[in-house]
Amino acid sequence: MAYSRNKTRVVNIGGVKIGGNNPIAVQSMAKTITTDVASTVAQIKRLEKINCEIIRVGVPDMAAALCLSKIKKQIRIPLVADIHFQWQLAVEAINQGVDKIRINPGNISKDKLTVVLDRAKARKIAIRIGVNSGSLKSLHQNRRVDKATLMVRALADYIQFFENAGFKDIVLSLKATDVPATIKAYRLASQKFDYPLHLGITEAGVAEAGIIKSSVGIGTMLSEGIGDTVRVSLTSAPEEEVKVAYAILQSLGLRMYYPEIISCPTCSRAQIDIVTLANRVYKRIMNQPQASWKLPLKIAIMGCAVNGPGEAREADFGLAGGRSEGLLFRRGKIIKKIREKEFYPVMEKEIKKWHR
Ligand code: SF4
Known part of the structure; x- marks a missing residue:
């Protein structure tokens, strides 16, 4: 809007x-x-x-x-x-x-x-x-x-x-x-x-x-x-x-500065560590000079199947968690299933693709 x-x-x-x-x-x-x-x-x-x-x-x-x-x-x-x-x-x-x-x-x-x-x-x-x-x-x-x-x-x-x-x-x-x-x-x-x-x-x-x-x-x-x-x-x-x-x-959608991160608040349904992953990705993004981003870029990090696939699908890339693993989406399509320990390295690779 x-x-x-x-x-x-x-x-x-x-x-x-x-x-x-x-x-x-x-x-x-x-x-x-x-x-x-x-x-x-x-x-x-x-x-x-x-x-x-x-x-x-x-x-x-x-x-x-x-x-x-x-x-x-x-x-x-x-x-x-x-x-x-x-x-x-x-x-x-x-x-x-x-x-x-x-x-x-x-x-x-x-x-x-x-x-x-x-x-x-x-x-x-x-x-x-x-x-x-x-x-x-x-x-x-x-x-x-x-x-x-x-x-x-x-x-x-x-x-x-x-x-x-x-x-x-x-x-x-x-x-x-x-x-x-x-x-x-x-x-x-x-x-x-x-x-x-x-x-x-x-x-x-x-x-x-x-x-x-x-x-x-x-x-x-x-x-x-x-x-x-x-x-x-x-x-x-x-x-x-x-x-x-x-x-x-x-x-408010008035200026674009950094990639947007959507992450769920996590709850008892999550079987992956959303808090650690989301904070790592956030820090990674904030340490990158703003001028180096191709924007807009929306990243979704979601804990389970309740809202996960929907939000991950709508993002440029997103993760929907499952039992110690997750589905990786890119622009609405499932790319692959990855294990929890691969979450951050895969995210990092995806983030790098968006640098100018
Ligand atoms: S997406 Fe799943 S884990 Fe995250 S808050 Fe919603 S129900 Fe809980």
Whole structure:
């Protein structure tokens, strides 16, 4: 099933077009100290290898801002500067040649923004207006209106300001740590504005908890046609963020990243070790660079005759387990019967055939 995307304008971020019918872009944020240029570039290069398409770096002070051109020269993907509080850092980031800046309207005054907008317009770079519930003053002053509505009101106010200044290369985000408020805010924003929306659940948390929160929140919005770029915020390595973002997009059929593995949860009917085999195949696939796959590729690993033959038949290749043995299917046809100890070597051989 293909989801119909909400219509948004196209904005160019250093050669990566977002919005409109362009693929939903995957972003991450460097977790190094920006002034440590070598470590920052090394991390970004690792992210480039796994298909991160836009990278943001924190710019907490002028020393960090002054490192941006050195970073930019050594990477391939568009560089975004994340600015809070000091408008001078935004101006310096633009001078350094970044492809986009992200500002938080909650903490930069509008009169100073005029200077930033003029400079960004002259350099033809986009600005993301990122409303974060945590830094929204009106949230603490107005308890009668819900968080999502207040976030969208703040956003509307800033969009108006940008448009009055003749600035339209805008990307929007409305992040809250709570999933329902974030979804509501994005729904409201997507009805009201046609600027591309950058999706995320901010400060989602560590590993599994953050992945679940992000998947539910971002997945819900994407399934409604909302969203043009995605960043999964996890308290872990940025590589994880990129993989999870692609997994969310792939699960909705919006981007293809890795082969799809269908494996049954196993139960008392299984007479083979599905858990070990499925995990081995999964690890094998995740260790293969994404660019080397011919996709789509669907692999089914099933425990018994209940759903096994049906799922295995529908996959590009699949295994339906029996008593310490299994039937191997390729594109709907039974190829052979194999013994359990041959499962992985045979799977490995089949997987290799799908490399470019
Ligand atoms: S396919 Fe068979 S082994 Fe796997 S969960 Fe279903 S019934 Fe159990």
